[in-house]
Amino acid sequence: GAGVSQTPSNKVTEKGKYVELRCDPISGHTALYWYRQSLGQGPEFLIYFQGTGAADDSGLPNDRFFAVRPEGSVSTLKIQRTERGDSAVYLCASSLSSANTEAFFGQGTRLTVV
Amino acid sequence: SQELEQSPQSLIVQEGKNLTINCTSSKTLYGLYxxxxxxxxxxxxxxxxxxxxxxxxxEKITAKLDEKKQQSSLHITASQPSHAGIYLCGADEEGGGSNYKLTFGKGTLLTVNP
Incomplete structure (x- = not known):
């Protein structure tokens, strides 16, 4: 596709359930990022991939959050035992590299934990 | 970590008017997005x-970074309804020109009335 694609666009889940959020970056982009945006706030960094490896996962809030990018393209953000506080828009972005290049964002997945 | 203050939080202008949004940092801004x-x-x-x-x-948007690299402004000339939205400033935390770990302000909500 032409841009970064995130699926689903909306996800409602019950507290305690497991969810997976998918990100398809722009073809050829080696760098991929996940951010989380709560209502009325700016995005907060979660994790950064360079290729297949997580180069920096310092933004993941706790061990319930995990992300993979097994083939260096599609990435999945996984949240176990979801809590109401996990409700937010999860944004994915990709760029050609991580230095001085524009990052292109997807439209986000709006996660609601009820 | 870096904190970014954006002002104003929200702004309503008439179409055709000029406006300025500010972004101020507690630390030196190595990269401002x-x-x-x-x-x-x-x-x-x-x-x-x-x-x-x-x-x-x-086009009609100008951004500046001050000499001390602690404040940036975004100026829109002759605003149009298409300029409406939330404007976010983000700063490079690492200081190496990387764009993967940005700290964002809370955003400025711009409304342009026809």
């Missing part, structure tokens, strides 16, 4: 500034 976000959509990259005193323009 401006993004625009519409509800339900991802972030759209506007401009990146790195050098003290740098100024960039695109």
């Amino acid at each position: 401006w993004y625009k976000q519409k509800y339900g959509e991802g972030l759209i990259f506007l401009m990146m500034l790195q050098k003290g005193g740098e100024e960039k323009s695109h």
Whole structure:
């Protein structure tokens, strides 16, 4: 596709359930990022991939959050035992590299934990 | 970590008016990014500034980074309804020109009345 694609666009889940959020970056982009945006706030960094490896996962809030990018393209953000506080828009972005290049964002997945 | 203050939090202007949004940091800004976000959509990259005193323009939007590299402003000339949205400034935390770990302000909500 032409841009970064995130699926689903909306996800409602019950507290305690497991969810997976998918990100398809722009073809050829080696760098991929996940951010989380709560209502009325700016995005907060979660994790950064360079290729297949997580180069920096310092933004993941706790061990319930995990992300993979097994083939260096599609990435999945996984949240176990979801809590109401996990409700937010999860944004994915990709760029050609991580230095001085524009990052292109997807439209986000709006996660609601009820 | 870096904190970014954006002002004003929200702004309502008449079409055709000029406006300025400010972004102030508690630390030196090594890389300052401006993004625009519409509800339900991802972030759209506007401009990146790195050098003290740098100024960039695109169409009717001009962004500046002050000499001390602690404040940036975004100026829109002759605003149009298409300029409406949330404007976010983001700063490079690492200081190496990388764009993967940005700290964002809370955003400025711009409404342009026809």
